[in-house]
Amino acid sequence: MQNPAVILIFITMTFTACLTGCTGTPPPEELTENTWVLISYNDGENGLVSAPPAVTATLVFHKNGQLSGNAGCNDYFGPYRIEGGLLSVGQVGSTEKYCLSSAGIMEFEQLYLSLLKETTRYNIDGEQLILSYYDERKLLVFMKG
Numbered sequence: 001m002q003n004p005a006v007i008l009i010f011i012t013m014t015f016t017a018c019l020t021g022c023t024g025t026p027p028p029e030e031l032t033e034n035t036w037v038l039i040s041y042n043d044g045e046n047g048l049v050s051a052p053p054a055v056t057a058t059l060v061f062h063k064n065g066q067l068s069g070n071a072g073c074n075d076y077f078g079p080y081r082i083e084g085g086l087l088s089v090g091q092v093g094s095t096e097k098y099c100l101s102s103a104g105i106m107e108f109e110q111l112y113l114s115l116l117k118e119t120t121r122y123n124i125d126g127e128q129l130i131l132s133y134y135d136e137r138k139l140l141v142f143m144k145g
Contacts, residue, residue: 025084031124034060034145037058037144038059040141055105074095087120112140121135
């Protein structure tokens with residue numbers, strides 16, 4: 001008979017490992033071999049609008065199941081998982097610089113990161129990466145950098 005404590009430890013370690021490193025389906029090269037630059041985002045009122053001209057937000061999907069980028073001022077990072085065309089983004093962390101370079105940049109960053117976390121689907125169409133909430137609404141649109 002197996003020791004229940006050993007089984008519990010094994011299950012906990014497996015679950016924890018997947019939270020920090022499982023990527024599900026290996027990400028396609030066309031997703032991971034690029035730096036994506038934000039061109040439009042869903043502002044919650046008007047649908048997709050152009051990214052602020054003074055902001056260069058970027059996104060990079062790494063092959064190891066981690067993503068990173070810059071939200072306009074602060075760098076961010078976190079895990080992601082792909083299952084077919086579905087994409088889930090885990091807990092995203094970021095640096096904590098206070099940026100005065102452009103009015104509203106801090107609010108934009110908060111919105112950008114929340115839209116990234118809401119993402120459930122991705123689609124690559126030519127030079128564009130489109131992140132959506134299922135098929136209901138487009139959240140973020142990027143161009144290959």
